[in-house]
Amino acid sequence: MAISARNVFEGTVTALTPGAVNAELVIGTAGGVGIVATVTMQSVETLGLELGRKAVAIVKSPSVIVVAGTPGYRFSARNQLAGTVAAISAGAVNSEVGIDVGGVLVQAVITNHAIAELGLSIGAPATAIFKAGSVIVGVAV
Structure with missing residues (x-):
């Protein structure tokens, strides 16, 4: 599968909580990272x-x-993956930041201004945060 999205986490469904309209599920990766999705x-x-x-x-x-360092706040987003900055690919306005979370690389695109303000550098602690509703789930056909 070729896809333009930078973050594609392969795994298995490790939890599934059905609701009246939506369900929450967790896709566990081989590296032990759990990605929460709402579908x-x-x-x-x-999708079976x-x-x-x-x-x-x-x-x-x-x-x-x-989020740089250790967050001093709590967030409502279900996916809060703490790790370290593994890569920064600078662009003219935005840069791509790769955060290593237990051997899984999470890619974010943020402004160069944000990188400077957060003091991000290779090896610095950082947390990747995204809402469960931002996760698209796919299965092989």
Whole structure:
């Protein structure tokens, strides 16, 4: 599968909580990272989502918020993946920041101004944050 999104997490469904309209599920990666997604109950049925099913979680890099150091706040976003900055690819206005989270690389696109203000550098602690509703779930056909 070729896709333009930078973050494609392969794994299996490790938790599935159905609701009246939506379901919350967790896709666990081989590295032990759990990605929380919210999908409609119709998507659960259409995709055949169930515990143990292989699936991918896809997140576009502009949807990822970067927090430097140890957050002094609590956030409502279900995905809060703490790690260290592994790569910074500078652009004219924005840069791509790769955060290593237990061997899984999470990519974010943020402004160069934000990188400077946050003091981001290779090896610095950082947390990648994104909402469960920003996660697209896919399965092999």
